[in-house]
Amino acid sequence: MNSESTIPSFLGELIKQNSTKLTDADTRILNVLVSDPVRAALENGKEVSSRAGVHPTSAIRLARRLGFKGYPDFRAYLQTNLIERGEDFEHASARMAARLVRAEESGLLASILDGEIAALEQIRNAVSDADIRSFSRVLQTSRRIFVFGAGHAQALSHLISRRLTRSGYDTEDLSNQMDHFPERLVSITSEDVIWLNCFRRPSRVVLEIRKIAQARGAKVLALTDLAGARIKPAPDLHIAVSRGEAGQPQSLVVPMTIANAVILDLAAIDDGYTMRSLAEFKSLRASLAYECQ
Known part of the structure; x- marks a missing residue:
């Protein structure tokens, strides 16, 4: 990813900042991402491109146009938005998806245990x-x-x-x-x-x-x-x-x-x-x- 200072914190701002660079294929992919951000944070570039009905590499090209090195970096950005900027996680589907995002690195059971332990530990000070x-x-x-x-x-x-x-x-x-x-x-x-x-x-x-x-x-x-x-x-x-x-x-x-x-x-x-x-x-x-x- 380019310098973090050049990447807006929110997807909407990122899209507006790069609107003049976007192609028709980019627009179709972004429509897919925005319509279901929970699913977007879990899928790879090929899956997103397939849902948008464009070439499998289109998602990669979009990610680079938006300032990322590749789609994995863009996907990490989407995940961060889901996890850290997801308001109160009022919707159960969003909360579930955020947990699945975290589970990808350490495993499902381990991520649940880590979360429980961290939540219990903070009681000491609260x-x-x-x-x-x-x-x-x-x-x-x-x-x-x-x-x-x-x-x-x-x-x-x-x-x-x-x-x-x-x-x-x-x-x-x-x-x-x-x-x-x-x-x-x-x-x-x-x-x-x-x-x-x-x-x-x-x-x-x-x-x-x-x-x-x-x-x-x-x-x-x-x-x-x-x-x-x-x-x-x-x-x-x-x-x-x-x-x-x-x-x-x-x-x-x-x-x-x-x-x-x-x-x-x-x-x-x-x-x-x-x-x-x-x-x-x-x-x-x-x-x-x-x-x-």
Whole structure:
């Protein structure tokens, strides 16, 4: 590639800068690239040329006209645009394609593991023990705990609700009760706490629950990724952490790790309540299993 200073950061700017040099074949290829940038970042020059209906070497000539040494450099440029300048990766297809782009160098499983490890490592600097303790203190002193999450966050909400219930805390997973939402929300009081899990932009339901909690005086805890952090009014306590960079898997392990840390810390401060409840649950489960034999 020529000096980076001569290559605009965005494809649209690059096309405008070189518009007078472009041939009909170039235009056909660019139409193919622009119409499906996700696919364009994965294909080689021959495949792109074939889709455009032009000579197999046309993509190479286009790349050179745009200032690149060859099509591999141009393709790397397209991949960088997809990975680093892909906005919020709102579309699942774009996020998947970005992961496949990264996987080409190190292998699919290795790239996923690298992404998970990197996402977990950054928690050390993003979340403190004090953040975890602030969550567990509120849970310990609440009358009831309501948990809610939509989409991928729903799975985390199920896990939190089950673990807190086994620990002896009166917990309801609102994610499972969408048909009975009004009945459940109308019973919330200032003695209760709502734990919201939100990945990517907050849904309308998340924002409505937050407003209802504020009106009824219930405290709100929020565990979100950076994209889901825009909850208004602001939660009483909020842990926002990256689940991975663009082009990496958006890790569920990160928020699950934080949730597990909160529940473990709760067991450390509730004077043995969690331990006694878990022992009772284990005994009850063993008894029920025996009766079913």
